[in-house]
Amino acid sequence: MGSSAASTGLLQYEIDTHMSHLAKRYGETDALLAYQACADAIGELETLAAGMGDVDFERQHSLYYASNEEHVAPLKEELALRQKHGFEAEWLGSEAILAEYGFAAPGAILTKLAASVDPYRMAYQLFAKVIERGGEVYDRTQMEEMAPDEQGVTLTLTNGATLRCQYVVMATGYESQTWLPKPVAVNRSSYAFITDPLSLETLGKLRHTMLWESARPYLYMRTTGDGRLLVGGDDDENDIPARRDARVEEKARGLTRKVEALWPTLDINPTFPGVAPLRKQKTACLLVLTRRTVHVYISPWPTVAMVLAIA
Numbered sequence: 310m311g312s313s314a315a316s317t318g319l320l321q322y323e324i325d326t327h328m329s330h331l332a333k334r335y336g337e338t339d340a341l342l343a344y345q346a347c348a349d350a351i352g353e354l355e356t357l358a359a360g361m362g363d364v365d366f367e368r369q370h371s372l373y374y375a376s377n378e379e380h381v382a383p384l385k386e387e388l389a390l391r392q393k394h395g396f397e398a399e400w401l402g403s404e405a406i407l408a409e410y411g412f413a414a415p416g417a418i419l420t421k422l423a424a425s426v427d428p429y430r431m432a433y434q435l436f437a438k439v440i441e442r443g444g445e446v447y448d449r450t451q452m453e454e455m456a457p458d459e460q461g462v463t464l465t466l467t468n469g470a471t472l473r474c475q476y477v478v479m480a481t482g483y484e485s486q487t488w489l490p491k492p493v494a495v496n497r498s499s500y501a502f503i504t505d506p507l508s509l510e511t512l513g514k515l516r517h518t519m520l521w522e523s524a525r526p527y528l529y530m531r532t533t534g535d536g537r538l539l540v541g542g543d544d545d546e547n548d549i550p551a552r553r554d555a556r557v558e559e560k561a562r563g564l565t566r567k568v569e570a571l572w573p574t575l576d577i578n579p580t581f582p583g584v585a586p587l588r589k590q591k592t593a594c595l596l597v598l599t600r601r602t603v604h605v606y607i608s609p610w611p612t613v614a615m616v617l618a619i620a
């Protein structure tokens with residue numbers, strides 16, 4: 310399993326690019342379409358999760374805080390646009406943030422629609438459903454070549470075996486662009502760590518509220534069902550595994566310092582697997598190959614949500 314095994318599982322309709330920025334670039338109708346598709350997908354994922362075993366799905370709130378005073382005005386503009394289109398969100402001033410969440414920030418958008426999930430468990434449950442319905446799952450089987458012709462497609466695996474089929478649906482995550490005539494995205498590295506379980510009292514409202522900020526790269530975090538804090542961020546342009554891996558400890562310390570700057574009395578203990586540096590693109594693709602035609606769907610950050618929305 311690719312990046313689904315590494316995803317921090319924050320399901321948000323608020324993607325990295327503000328709706329107000331998308332509206333300026335592509336028009337309000339298309340901006341709304343993107344945000345609405347992500348919002349709808351959260352409900353669809355909830356329905357899907359309800360029909361499975363425990364996948365740690367939980368409805369959450371999402372607090373998007375201004376990292377500095379200059380970000381307050383753009384965030385207020387963003388909130389106004391979201392409210393205009395019926396998204397349930399409100400403004401929290403610095404006093405409310407301090408009183409309710411215990412940290413200092415000049416303001417924040419509090420969104421009621423968000424969720425968290427364990428994507429690894431969910432993916433395995435989905436595989437189990439496929440098998441239950443008579444499908445077959447071949448893990449650790451890599452396809453090396455793909456040759457479409459008039460009658461179908463021939464796939465060659467790394468062990469030399471060939472498969473003949475009529476259609477191929479490629480959902481190969483960040484590897485997808487290998488199969489495109491030219492790259493459509495740039496890989497980046499993201500870093501995350503998980504703590505030991507913290508008490509409900511320590512977590513307070515964080516237990517049901519995920520957090521992220523307006524600075525780029527941004528800090529983000531959420532709690533897990535067993536009370537651990539999952540913290541990520543400090544993304545960089547690194548795309549060379551050895552160089553990226555060498556920065557793991559430094560990144561762990563940096564992220565820990567950022568969390569401690571928000572809550573100086575919070576005693577967190579970054580636990581194994583420590584920091585997980587992984588490749589991440591700001592877009593991801595779903596390719597559908599039908600004989601000679603390749604359909605490419607590209608989605609932004611809440612990819613799982615978007616892919617389900619278009620599937």
Ligand SMILES: Cc1cc2nc3c(=O)[nH]c(=O)nc-3n(C[C@H](O)[C@H](O)[C@H](O)COP(=O)(O)OP(=O)(O)OC[C@H]3O[C@@H](n4cnc5c(N)ncnc54)[C@H](O)[C@@H]3O)c2cc1C
Nearest residue numbers: 310311312313316317318319451452481482484587611612
């Ligand atoms: C550190 C990190 C944190 C993230 N956090 C979040 C988050 O909080 N919220 C969110 O919405 N998104 C998050 N994402 C993004 C999210 O993980 C991905 O968008 C999503 O998991 C992609 O799912 P996928 O099924 O498209 O691809 P993947 O889960 O990557 O699955 C692709 C599969 O294709 C297989 N494959 C690739 N090439 C071949 C081949 N040639 N032959 C056979 N099989 C092949 C891979 O082995 C893999 O099993 C995060 C990503 C990272 C890296």
